[in-house]
Amino acid sequence: MTHSFKGPFSGPLSREVGILWDLDGTLFDSGKYHITAWEYVLGAENISIGQARLQAFMGQNNASTIRGIWGRQATPRLIEHISARKEERYRHLIRTNPIHPLPGVEETLDRFSRFEWKQAIASSAPRKNIELVLSRLGIAHFFQAIVGEEDVRFGKPDPEVFMMAATRLRVRDSRCIVIEDSISGIEAARRAAMACVRVGGDELKVDADLCIERVDQLTRRIVFELLAKIRSIGK
Numbered sequence: 001m002t003h004s005f006k007g008p009f010s011g012p013l014s015r016e017v018g019i020l021w022d023l024d025g026t027l028f029d030s031g032k033y034h035i036t037a038w039e040y041v042l043g044a045e046n047i048s049i050g051q052a053r054l055q056a057f058m059g060q061n062n063a064s065t066i067r068g069i070w071g072r073q074a075t076p077r078l079i080e081h082i083s084a085r086k087e088e089r090y091r092h093l094i095r096t097n098p099i100h101p102l103p104g105v106e107e108t109l110d111r112f113s114r115f116e117w118k119q120a121i122a123s124s125a126p127r128k129n130i131e132l133v134l135s136r137l138g139i140a141h142f143f144q145a146i147v148g149e150e151d152v153r154f155g156k157p158d159p160e161v162f163m164m165a166a167t168r169l170r171v172r173d174s175r176c177i178v179i180e181d182s183i184s185g186i187e188a189a190r191r192a193a194m195a196c197v198r199v200g201g202d203e204l205k206v207d208a209d210l211c212i213e214r215v216d217q218l219t220r221r222i223v224f225e226l227l228a229k230i231r232s233i234g235k
Contacts, residue, residue: 017117017223018171020162020189021143023125024058025181026199026215028101028137031058037090041082042069060184061124061155062086087126094132101137102199104216109142115220120145122165122178124155145169156184159192166194174230177223179215180208195226 024030038054049069057065062083067074112119119142121130127148134140145168152160166176178189178196186208189196198208199215209226212218 014224015116016171016175017112017115017227018166018169018176019112019117019119020122020165020176020178020194021119022178022180022182022185023121023123023130023133026102026179027105027139028099028133030133031055033090033093033097034058036093037086038065040089041086044085045082058182061149064155087129091129091132094129094136099133099136101139102215104214106139108215108218109139113142118144118169118171120147120165120169122147122161124149124161126150156182157187157191159188162189162192162194166192175227177226179218193230195230197226 021027024034035051035054039051042048047069057068060068063074063079066079066082070078109119121134121143123130123146125133125148127146127150130146130148131140134143145165147161147165147168149155151164152158154160162176162178163173166173169176173192173194176194178185178192178194179199180186180189180196181199183206186196186198186206190207196208196210197218198206198211200213209229210218210222
């Protein structure tokens with residue numbers, strides 16, 4: 001099947017596209033595993049804060065979450081200790097439970113790959129988590145770069161994770177599309193001055209360029225329209 005697009009992004013430029021994927025909640029439904037892992041660790045510390053509050057921390061890195069829960073008691077040593085225990089429990093859950101990509105993910109990754117677009121994971125998760133999840137989902141081969149927690153100084157909503165992913169793909173920021181599900185991730189994309197698509201959620205509560213229910217709704221034409229919008233804003 002031949003795909004064509006007539007406009008400012010036709011020809012060789014049509015292949016200069018970077019797709020920066022968040023992982024948790026975007027490629028697969030990881031929420032329940034993160035919540036369960038946090039509850040396990042917090043329970044061992046005799047702390048109970050409820051799922052609603054834990055859900056509010058989703059999309060942030062462990063250090064931010066731990067500071068939000070422990071406040072001034074969150075010393076570097078405590079952050080390292082709690083983070084290690086939580087991630088160990090999370091990986092155990094991923095290894096021992098069947099996990100699957102969200103609907104439309106595999107087809108979309110394959111379609112973008114056939115367009116010769118470069119794709120990267122840009123996540124607040126530790127690299128061990130990212131590599132394990134991608135392996136378990138069977139989609140690791142679609143990505144040319146991974147940026148995780150260890151690769152950046154600041155987590156989302158700081159834009160560093162997306163800017164580094166673009167650099168590793170060797171794609172200009174203005175040619176990148178961020179696919180996210182969290183408020184902090186969308187804010188990070190906005191700070192990076194990149195086009196942003198939110199998957200799921202309430203479109204009235206976020207500042208994404210586009211809100212969709214499933215990633216396979218993101219067509220080639222829509223991607224080029226979003227890139228054109230960012231280009232016009234940057235002029």
